[in-house]
Amino acid sequence: DARVTQTPRHKVTEMGQEVTMRCQPILGHNTVFWYRQTMMQGLELLAYFRNRAPLDDSGMPKDRFSAEMPDATLATLKIQPSEPRDSAVYFCASGSLPDRVYNEQFFGPGTRLTVL
Amino acid sequence: QKEVEQNSGPLSVPEGAIASLNCTYSDRGSQSFFWYRQYSGKSPELIMFIYSNGDKEDGRFTAQLNKASQYVSLLIRDSQPSDSATYLCAVKSSASKIIFGSGTRLSIRP
Numbered sequence: 001d002a003r004v005t006q007t008p009r010h011k012v013t014e015m016g017q018e019v020t021m022r023c024q025p026i027l028g029h030n031t032v033f034w035y036r037q038t039m040m041q042g043l044e045l046l047a048y049f050r051n052r053a054p055l056d057d058s059g060m061p062k063d064r065f066s067a068e069m070p071d072a073t074l075a076t077l078k079i080q081p082s083e084p085r086d087s088a089v090y091f092c093a094s095g096s097l098p099d100r101v102y103n104e105q106f107f108g109p110g111t112r113l114t115v116l
Numbered sequence: 117q118k119e120v121e122q123n124s125g126p127l128s129v130p131e132g133a134i135a136s137l138n139c140t141y142s143d144r145g146s147q148s149f150f151w152y153r154q155y156s157g158k159s160p161e162l163i164m165f166i167y168s169n170g171d172k173e174d175g176r177f178t179a180q181l182n183k184a185s186q187y188v189s190l191l192i193r194d195s196q197p198s199d200s201a202t203y204l205c206a207v208k209s210s211a212s213k214i215i216f217g218s219g220t221r222l223s224i225r226p
Binding site: 033035041042043044045048056091104105106107108109110 | 159216217
């Protein structure tokens with residue numbers, strides 16, 4: 001059963017704390033995306049990796065957010081320090097065949113982050 | 117102007133009727149277009165994609181694309197209560213970035 005997994009599923013933390021979210025893409029997929037979803041902003045792309053290299057992180061606040069892909073089976077998104085406005089659901093998605101017109105993404109279940 | 121625009125709804129449709137969801141986009145060089153369905157508290161799942169002008173049918177779903185008008189739509193025939201969800205339009209731009217609309221909430225009333 002190939003699917004994207006994310007941990008933790010829920011995280012409640014206090015303002016100023018570091019938050020790390022993890023994602024395991026579908027085996028064989030070479031593109032990984034991080035999204036943030038809120039009621040106000042909808043689904044926003046934060047960062048995008050291809051073959052573990054960051055291609056676009058223009059949607060990410062650089063001063064507090066960082067995204068890495070230490071190996072093909074793990075992508076991480078860190079927030080340090082966290083702020084209440086970071087409260088959202090963070091989705092990881094993976095896909096393959098990035099050079100084709102068609103580029104389906106498979107979404108993980110998301111991490112629901114609450115920063116108090 | 118947002119890059120991908122959708123009416124937020126809610127769109128209420130009686131069971132068995134046709135639900136019509138619309139999406140417009142601003143980048144004329146956009147390459148491919150996707151419709152995702154998202155149930156409350158769940159992650160988005162792809163239901164249709166289209167990259168050529170015209171209609172594409174898959175079961176009860178039909179995607180329609182008009183690049184000249186920068187318009188893409190999703191028709192759901194014989195609507196069922198299980199179709200009640202938020203439908204997200206996504207566009208792969210000329211810069212190969214996939215941009216999502218804010219979604220249309222669809223409610224099918226029995």
